[in-house]
Amino acid sequence: LFQHARKKAAAAQHEQMAGHLQEARWTVRNVEQRFSTIQLVAESIVRRQALFFDYGPMAMKPLGLNEIAQELEMHESTVSRVTNNKYMATPLGVFELKYFFSRAMVSAGGSAFTGTAIRELIKDMVEGEAVQAPLSDAEIARQLARQGLAVARRTVTKYRQLLKIDAVERRRRR
Numbered sequence: 383l384f385q386h387a388r389k390k391a392a393a394a395q396h397e398q399m400a401g402h403l404q405e406a407r408w409t410v411r412n413v414e415q416r417f418s419t420i421q422l423v424a425e426s427i428v429r430r431q432a433l434f435f436d437y438g439p440m441a442m443k444p445l446g447l448n449e450i451a452q453e454l455e456m457h458e459s460t461v462s463r464v465t466n467n468k469y470m471a472t473p474l475g476v477f478e479l480k481y482f483f484s485r486a487m488v489s490a491g492g493s494a495f496t497g498t499a500i501r502e503l504i505k506d507m508v509e510g511e512a513v514q515a516p517l518s519d520a521e522i523a524r525q526l527a528r529q530g531l532a533v534a535r536r537t538v539t540k541y542r543q544l545l546k547i548d549a550v551e552r553r554r555r556r
Contacts (some may be wrong), residue, residue, distance in 0.1 A: 404478070419456070426450050427482045435472060442498040444486030467537070477519045490530035500533055501541045508547050516553040 401533040427450065433441035447465070465479035484496035504522055511517045517525070519538040526533045542549075548556075 419460070420464050420468055422454055423450055423461055424468075424470055424479065425468075426453055427479060431482050438474060438494070439502040440499045442484060442496045444481070444494050444496050445483050447494065448484070477533060487531075487533075488530060497541065500531065500537075501545055503529075503531075504538060504541050505545055505547070508542070508553070511553075513556075516550050518550045 417527070427445070428435065430445055431443060432450070433443060447458045447461045450456075466481045466485070469476050470479055481498075484498050486494040487496065487500070488494055504525065506527060507517060507522055517533045519542060520535045522542075523533055523535045523538045526538070547553075
């Protein structure tokens with residue numbers, strides 16, 4: 383009777399250990415698959431944004447989640463989840479994967495550009511402005527329009543705030 387109980391306990395323990403082992407294998411497989419998906423998405427972003435890596439933010443191309451999803455034959459929501467709170471270290475700095483996605487805006491000449499490129503232009507304009515005569519958001523919008531980039535003053539204001547650049551009044555006081 384005692385041996386039978388011991389065998390039964392050993393069998394139960396063996397079954398429990400086999401369950402834990404199966405769960406561990408499942409977890410490892412899921413982590414490997416998740417890493418593989420992140421890597422595929424990151425590699426696709428690098429291919430599609432090669433000019434960014436060569437020339438910086440002004441060379442950023444319009445890119446949608448659906449383009450990556452189609453290329454990798456994934457659902458767009460999968461690409462969205464994969465790019466949330468995931469970062470890529472590059473020679474230009476560390477960027478969230480979401481940074482590389484931007485809607486297309488069309489210039490007067492018909493070429494596409496991104497908000498990222500516009501933000502970089504705004505930053506360059508403010509850095510190059512005369513200290514005694516800083517540029518207003520409306521003037522920045524006019525200068526962009528002269529370059530064929532129709533951007534509303536409200537958009538310039540939004541981008542300036544994203545860049546943490548003070549308003550013209552504050553820059554004038556400095």
